[in-house]
Amino acid sequence: MSKRTKIKALLESTQTDIQVTVMGWVRTFRNNQFIALNDGSTNNNIQIVVDFENTDEALLKRITTGASLKVVGQLVASLGKGQKVEIKATEVEILGDSDPEKYPLQPKKHSLEFLREIAHLRFRTNTFGAIFRVRNSLAFAVHKFLQEKGFVYLHTPVITASDAEGAGEAFKVTNFDIANPPRTESGEIDYKQDFFGKATNLTVSGQLEGELGAMALSDIYTFGPTFRAENSNTTRHLAEFWMIEPEMAFYDLEDNMDLAEGLLKYVISYALENNREDLEFLSQRLQEEEKSKPQNERSEMSLLDKLQFCLDNSFERLTYTEAIDILKESTPNKKKKFQYLIEGWGADLQSEHERYLVEKHFKKPVILTDYPKEIKAFYMRQNDDGKTVRAMDILFPGIGEIVGGSQREERLEKLEQRMAEMGIPAEELWWYLDTRRFGSCPHAGFGLGFERLVLFVTGMGNIRDVIPFPRFPKNAEF
């Protein structure tokens, strides 16, 4: 069957007056004559002109929105506007019917909420076709960028017995009959009898295992699913999401920031180059959507301009301490417009503060470094001031934190001391500490939330719309 040509290739064809075979799904059928056919290879449809006078009426009736067709015909220059070529059909075959009375996707505007309920069909809309082609390009661009730098893609485990980081937020994995798990004599669950011989959960991050790889292969990255059993019903959180986590030996925080900024710029420019039409469509969509908002809530830039702006400007780099000074003196803080007022050093930054820095003060992506150690993880390298750690967060307009990373604490004593202070059991992480015992070295890494990146690049507002089948509280459909 594979002798068909994809619509993307046909629309880019410089040859005309050749016979072609095309297959796809009907988007619209006008005047018993013009079929708009789409096969998912591009956002654009190809127009098929049917010789309706010489076509069986029963067949014409079956050309309905959603039906799947095989069309053989001549590729000819088009006289219609908006397209260079069209197909003069000589043969139309219905591969699969679509009852117009029952097909949920009619050629009209559907709400994103409605489309979420039929996520199995929303790939067939312009919006979601574009989103998932862009998502694909971003994923491949991540690999391409890191491969060209000699990074090794490492598959860290999804099922893990280490819960050092995610206390309480990790999903449990078990092979027990939950109604009747085996118990020890003292009545506790007998995890020795579970599949892995101990309690296990879904990973919240591949970082610790990633570091093990970096301490031998120099530069590695993970790109896999991570999980949070957090009961947050927001537009920014998912229970299952994909993360990219590069870990690099012989890197300090400067190197780490350079790599992260380079990676983000590369993948955005890759999408702009390879998905121009999809992004133009999504840019348009966003503009339409914003028309219903009051003027002062609309974006200052179009989606395409915003992406280009990211490429053309260096991310602003400053320390947490500098950021606190700016926030303390800011108008919303002085006028008490922030929900959480910044009163002094040490406060954890809320989304409203991050947005102020990125969207109002600097008006570009920002990298904040050197956070108070109290609000950061145990593995971050301690600064000499005794107060801060070599953390970095990259904040993006409209998204907030898109990257979180740090230089890692490579000094065994410092690391053990911090773990003790924070109550993290060293015996469970013996393997992690071993890398500091044997040939330790300065190293760094970060985590990039893939769905947040897709959210930013597609201009969508809800993270549930940028992953095929979102997982969130009370929802695991499909």
Added chain:
Amino acid sequence: MSKRTKIKALLESTQTDIQVTVMGWVRTFRNNQFIALNDGSTNNNIQIVVDFENTDEALLKRITTGASLKVVGQLVASLGKGQKVEIKATEVEILGDSDPEKYPLQPKKHSLEFLREIAHLRFRTNTFGAIFRVRNSLAFAVHKFLQEKGFVYLHTPVITASDAEGAGEAFKVTNFDIANPPRTESGEIDYKQDFFGKATNLTVSGQLEGELGAMALSDIYTFGPTFRAENSNTTRHLAEFWMIEPEMAFYDLEDNMDLAEGLLKYVISYALENNREDLEFLSQRLQEEEKSKPQNERSEMSLLDKLQFCLDNSFERLTYTEAIDILKESTPNKKKKFQYLIEGWGADLQSEHERYLVEKHFKKPVILTDYPKEIKAFYMRQNDDGKTVRAMDILFPGIGEIVGGSQREERLEKLEQRMAEMGIPAEELWWYLDTRRFGSCPHAGFGLGFERLVLFVTGMGNIRDVIPFPRFPKNAEF
């Protein structure tokens, strides 16, 4: 710190007599003078020549196997054998010590079993460095091949409520306190109160969701982790493994076989091209290992020859029925050497039969098609004979099944009928059936077990050695 040059680049350098900075881990230190340094960028070490007469003795003592160093020096042509260049050190800095009394990896041969216990350090050996660089190349080559054909990489969900396929073999995922889960009035577990509002498990395959994508985007693939709670302690099974699952609209079984064969050949040739030294090392390793085996159990071909042979020959394609005829008439069957004798049509093929076909009869990869419907899944397209389905399995020497796929049943009635026969609840798969209700079309797909591929290409014997941190019964360490 990133001003270092990677050892791979130095060894390939055409320039000499330049100052370079290199960082890595000591593999060996001979005669107080020659350091073999490795940074994971290549299987090869660079030789560092230390001016021991002018170097502090305390420093020399700290240059031990496993220590991490920064070396500045001159890259010069080498007089030693086996290397074109070496570094005359002008500055040696210890970044991290490695106590030779405690470091588990000494410069001697360690067993694979021992290295499995210290999987966090085994990346630092020649064998595992090579394996994980090859694994990396294979993963990237999968993406590259499919991207160049316009496939969309789709992330299908890991947590799923659908257990249509994996009845009983899926791990349960829950947010309950397993010691005390909420119960309904009648005493059953009240899954409505669980995180997702129903019972959920880890996916055994992304295929069904993948098909949803293909029925809009034409060509998609997944590449993600899949899980089996099967209590099998073998060298071929893991509880957590990675699968590549392409699904293509408008494909029949021929197209499907062509794609799978093309993909396998492409990724093997990509590894041969990009990981020549790693594969030469692994080929040598295998030959060494086989010296302890009796002559008639040793491979007829070296690893490199076997890989090349795969590229140069078409895979043998035949039906299950033809295979049964061959097996029935085979010497081991007639002499009753098979553990499971082939007495007639309908039997499920065992590993011994697959190996006979691949290794003895055809002596090359084999694609078997059109299996009895009783031994295959509900979604495979039914042939007109009423007995067989359009399945295909690709069998590889030494590995057995590496790919399993089929043309999918696109006819709603046939699919519903088969599901009813097999007791698969249609109401749970309403979304899957919808794709047959609205614009169905011929389509096909397959699953490629990624670790089996890595096993084949690296020539390793145990699947636990080709994934960084293997998950199997009673083991979830690291």
